[in-house]
Amino acid sequence: MADVQNGSASAVTVVIATRDRPGQLEEAALAALRQDHPGPLELLVVFDQVPVRELDLGDLPAGRSLRLMANKRTPGLPGGRNTGIGAATGEYIAFCDDDDSWLPGKVTAQLSLLADHPGSFASGTGVEVRSPGGSTVRLVPFEPVELRHLLRDRVFELHPSSVLVRRDRLVAEAGLVDEEIPGGYAEDYDLALRIARIAPIPCVPEPLTIVNWGGSFFAHRFPMIADALEYLLAKHPEFTGEPAGLARVQGQIAFYRAASGSFRAALGWARRALRGNWREPRAYLALLLTTRLVGAERVLRVLNARGRGV
Template identity: 55%
Template sequence: MNPRVTVVIATRDRPELLRRAVRSVLAQDTAHPLEIVVVFDGCAVDPLADLPRGRHLVRTIANDRTPGLAGGRNTGILAAEAPIIAFCDDDDEWAPGKLEAQLPLLEDPDVVIAATGIRILSAGGAHDRLPPERVALADLLRSRITELHPSSFLLRTADARGGLGLVDEELPACYGEDYDLLLRAAKIGRIAAVAAPLTIIHWDRPSYFSERWRGIADGLSYLLDKHPEFARSARGRARIEGQIAFAHGALGALAPARRWARAAIRHDLLQPRAYLAMCVGLHLVSGGRVVSALNARGRGM
């Protein structure tokens, strides 16, 4: 039986976490065999020979595109043999019924990306975050809707190689590549989600992005330029401007932090990230401490 879904896992130097992620995919309650393509970025390819496959196929390959998450995911997309692609980050995992619960969403031809709710495991415990069942472009301009996590995404292989397009490899530091994909999907169709916490997100360990403030600032600035539709949503634009201000404040770059904070407040007087940015920039509190406190509550900046 041919695989119905190719699961793309991009990884780098996290062998134990990777094995946990792969095991959770192999444990899916699905009638069809799965193809799992593990893409190793900037490190040796591990054949994962110690993991029993059962009826599933596991392929391990090297990233042959731009170094980083976007290039790794695109390498997997282009190598996929199934008509549907799923993503799972190497430090996350899936509940056993995740795929079967969301696959029916792609039977609607207008749905470009199907997702699920998430369960965040942080230093402060477990936090369930459930997305809306239907999401349009206006919703995403107003809010990132962080409940839509890339480790839950399903999309058609033909869309990823065609009208939707690959993950943007030009995005600075690959920051916000999932948000960019959602925005592009919402411009050509709809996003649907199963409102159940079927994807497990681990915030109980350091993130590659936890304090890479320059990449965050540059990535979000790039997104504002790439998607002029943000002009339609003052609140949404202020949210991103506040995040950019916060990143500059964490870098100690007061002038750009003030400039971006002023822009955020101009678009939304009550945008909290703008005020937090100034507190961080003035060294009243560290950016890392603010993010850690938010993450412990299952929230992000």
């Protein structure tokens, strides 16, 4: 059953921040509006650094509303999401990327799960990753997700398109999306870490979120990605208590420094990663890039075709 109060299901706000992907944006919006959630659901589409335009969605289902608005905060994805949070009226907020979509039972399943975990205020779902190499289902291997899990691994299933969160606790306890993180990269990971500090994050063990891999605005912005990851390590000192997790992020930094041609910096980060975990594969990928025998784009194409990233 959905979360119920006084005989009516809780109100949910869906926030899609976009730089506009015609067609894909409409698909994401329709999937949100067609949720089987019995309570009210509003969809806020926040246009970031592009003109606000009308969406051709046909007649809205009963109990559904749509608002279109411009990003009123810092340009970029974090500012767009925070604009949506500030305008939301729902008790719960769910985020969705403009090139992803949901199965109809997503919101209902997450509200039911949170009703079973009264101490928690955020939930995720399993995901189906669709990439040029095919389709892969990924489910959270542990339940619920705790901070220690997120420090060890990114937990891809807590993708921004899968997360639903209680609005009042998000704002009062975890805080808004970080608008200072370089380029807005990994803002979702940062937010998940901050939420998990407060309470575990249960996840529905079904692939109710469709993630379309590829076409990211972050693609090939290698120096910015490395800057963002260094920012993340400085912001979350808990990584020092999880050597393998720290090595993982250090290996990522090494890879993206090498990808941007900063080979000396890449070697330094790779050495740090291997001191913490000699098996860290990202460090070895970074070392491979420093040989100039293979380029970062080729490595990323192979990983992305398998629904994976660095």
